[in-house]
Amino acid sequence: MSKITVNGGNKIFGELAVQGAKNSVLPVLAGSILCKGNCVIHNCPRLSDVETSIKILTGLGASCLRDENTVIVDSTQISDYKIPEQLMREMRSSVVFLGAIIGRTGKAVISSPGGCELGPRPIDLHLSSLEKLGVNIREEHGFLYCDTPKGLKGAEIHLSFPSVGATENIILAAATAKGVTVIHNAAKEPEISDLADFLNSAGAKIYGSGSDTIYIHGVNSLGSTEHTIIPDRIVACTYMAAAAITNGEIILKGVMPSHMVAILSVFRESGCKISVSGKSLKLTARDRITRVPTIRSLVYPAFPTDAGPLVIAMLSCAKGTSVFVENIFENRFRYIDELNRLGTKIKTEGKIAIIEGVDKLSGAGCKCTDLRGGAALVLAGLRAKGKTVIGDIHHIERGYEDIVENLKLLNADIEYTED
Secondary structure (H helix, E strand, O other): OEEEEEEOOOOOEEEEEOOEOHHHHHHHHHHHHHEOOEEEEEOOOOOHHHHHHHHHHHHHOOEEEEEOOEEEEEOOOOOOOEOOHHHHHHOHHHHHHHHHHHHHHOEEEEEOHHHOOOOOOOHHHHHHHHHHOOOEEEEEOOEEEEEOOOOOEOOEEEOOOOOHHHHHHHHHHHOOOEOEEEEEOOOOOHHHHHHHHHHHHOOOEEEOEOEOEEEEEOOOOEOOEEEEOOEOHHHHHHHHHHHHHOOOEEEEEOOOHHHOHHHHHHHHHOOOEEEEEOOEEEEEOOOOOEOOOEEEEOOOOOEOHHHHHHHHHHHOOOEOEEEEEOOOOOOHHHHHHHHHOOOOEEEEEOOEEEEEOOOOOEOOEEEOOOHHHHHHHHHHHHHOEOEEEEEOOHHHHOOOOOHHHHHHHOOOEEEEEEO
């Protein structure tokens, strides 16, 4: 199996264009199911999750063609409504296809995420919301069977938590439902607005995306469209952290700084110099960064949970002690034990991580536990003296396009190696 090997010690410097957002392209590809005609989607990164989405679309009867970073989807012939269990397991976020499939065919069959019985977990918010739109759902032997005997009808839905996935599924199901759907306490992430922009360009009538109340006026059908995916703010944060942890300098092109206000604030507080011009961002960290007393992850526009592992890795080499409070995911800190193999001094208790900054890290063998935790290991490896060998990199490939080649362009000594 492939691993990533990093020989640390090189300062990161140079210029890089940021890929399209993983958390935007997946719901947009799902949304193409609702469109009868060609959807031309630009800035689609080459990620394993994107390739799985394309497999799902193809299995449902769509025609998909990739031309470099453009994907063309023709869903005119969509006929199936089942997602194979294997594909569901390949991509945990495949549940975002549920609302779109129901919106197009009136029914859907998917395996329960993770293959376990339904229980008190975030997907329950998706399902209860879809039920308010007229979806009947039953669970049998690890599968969800959904149908709409009376069709989808608009409803007023109040989310107990501003879940991104639940907001997306409601939008997708409601776009072609009869009547008006109102989502209260909706997620406000930029990826929600990107999905709404895509669907509106195909003929949907969605208002208020980016606010906590979204209105969806159902239309009869959606047609062809062309759309460009927004840049990935978490990927941008990753390369910024790579420059910061190595006392380097980086220019990122094709970013949207307005989506990254909370992230930029943390980097500035750590002592990094940041300048912004249009869709270009320059970060300089020529001296050792300093601690950030407290960072708390919360829903947008606050600091994003996905950026947590990246700044924790960065602050592991800062002057002083930082505290990170994780308020979104209970098991976010699983990667910390692997990070500590490289010499970081990070202790966790419940939702709190205490990061005692050290001056030096040492290369070691470690394994990815998840996508962003895997990226954190790469960041630490860039700073560590000696060789760091990172296994289970399929996690990283879910969200980063050409991370090894990109870091090489930025002066890193990094390679893919085989077992």
